[in-house]
Amino acid sequence: MKALVKISWSKEKPVLKFATPEGYETVKLEKGKEFDYEVTKKRRCIGFHSEKGQMTPCPAFNKIESGDQCFNCRKKDIYTHWRTGNGSPGFEADYSVYLAQCGNQVKVGVTRTDRLRNRWLEQGADYAVELFSKLSPEEALEKEKYLSENGLKERIRKENKIISAEKNILENEMQEHSLEGDIIDLSNSINCNSFLRDGVFPSPIENVKGQIISNGRICLGISSGKVVQKSRQKGLSDF
Numbered sequence: 001m002k003a004l005v006k007i008s009w010s011k012e013k014p015v016l017k018f019a020t021p022e023g024y025e026t027v028k029l030e031k032g033k034e035f036d037y038e039v040t041k042k043r044r045c046i047g048f049h050s051e052k053g054q055m056t057p058c059p060a061f062n063k064i065e066s067g068d069q070c071f072n073c074r075k076k077d078i079y080t081h082w083r084t085g086n087g088s089p090g091f092e093a094d095y096s097v098y099l100a101q102c103g104n105q106v107k108v109g110v111t112r113t114d115r116l117r118n119r120w121l122e123q124g125a126d127y128a129v130e131l132f133s134k135l136s137p138e139e140a141l142e143k144e145k146y147l148s149e150n151g152l153k154e155r156i157r158k159e160n161k162i163i164s165a166e167k168n169i170l171e172n173e174m175q176e177h178s179l180e181g182d183i184i185d186l187s188n189s190i191n192c193n194s195f196l197r198d199g200v201f202p203s204p205i206e207n208v209k210g211q212i213i214s215n216g217r218i219c220l221g222i223s224s225g226k227v228v229q230k231s232r233q234k235g236l237s238d239f
């Protein structure tokens with residue numbers, strides 16, 4: 001048994017990480033690769049960030065009802081205070097404030113300056129711009145808060161990211177808020193006519209955009225913590 005963690009990007013290529021009772025596993029999401037998985041509605045704890053860029057598995061691979069961490073792992077996670085807006089992650093780093101257009105919506109976000117491009121790829125951004133760089137975490141969060149209070153979103157739902165992005169939406173939003181920066185084009189149209197959060201894994205893989213996998217017909221949004229099992233449908237057709 002394993003649980004989904006997330007898709008991260010290594011040298012611009014997507015890699016899917018799983019939590020298992022024995023630790024973590026990763027699999028490259030190459031085009032044409034086939035999977036025999038089914039994503040269930042059950043959830044298990046994915047562990048916690050023990051230090052910068054380092055995750056530690058949940059000692060008991062605990063069953064959970066919602067989210068992706070058990071109480072103890074959430075408490076131990078160095079990013080918990082950061083995520084809830086109650087403090088910095090506790091290590092020195094430069095932070096950037098950015099805007100990302102995913103589909104036809106724009107959001108504001110904060111990330112470590114050295115992770116900026118990976119963060120955009122992880123979010124499935126079509127266009128993105130760095131607005132401010134080399135900030136302390138506090139300065140970056142303050143700017144993000146100001147922009148979100150002035151009407152910029154902080155989240156875009158995955159099902160809105162499968163829409164083909166129109167150009168100029170990000171530029172218009174920047175003009176409206178008197179913001180400057182160079183827009184980076186990462187546009188990637190993901191081909192699908194239905195969006196799922198669980199069920200049969202799209203296979204063979206045609207495209208990956210952020211946390212969404214497509215086989216050209218079906219898109220699956222990766223939700224951290226969901227349990228994956230061998231596909232029962234495939235099992236039956238084997239007889």
Ligand SMILES: [Zn+2]
Nearest residue numbers: 045058070073
């Ligand atoms: Zn746990």
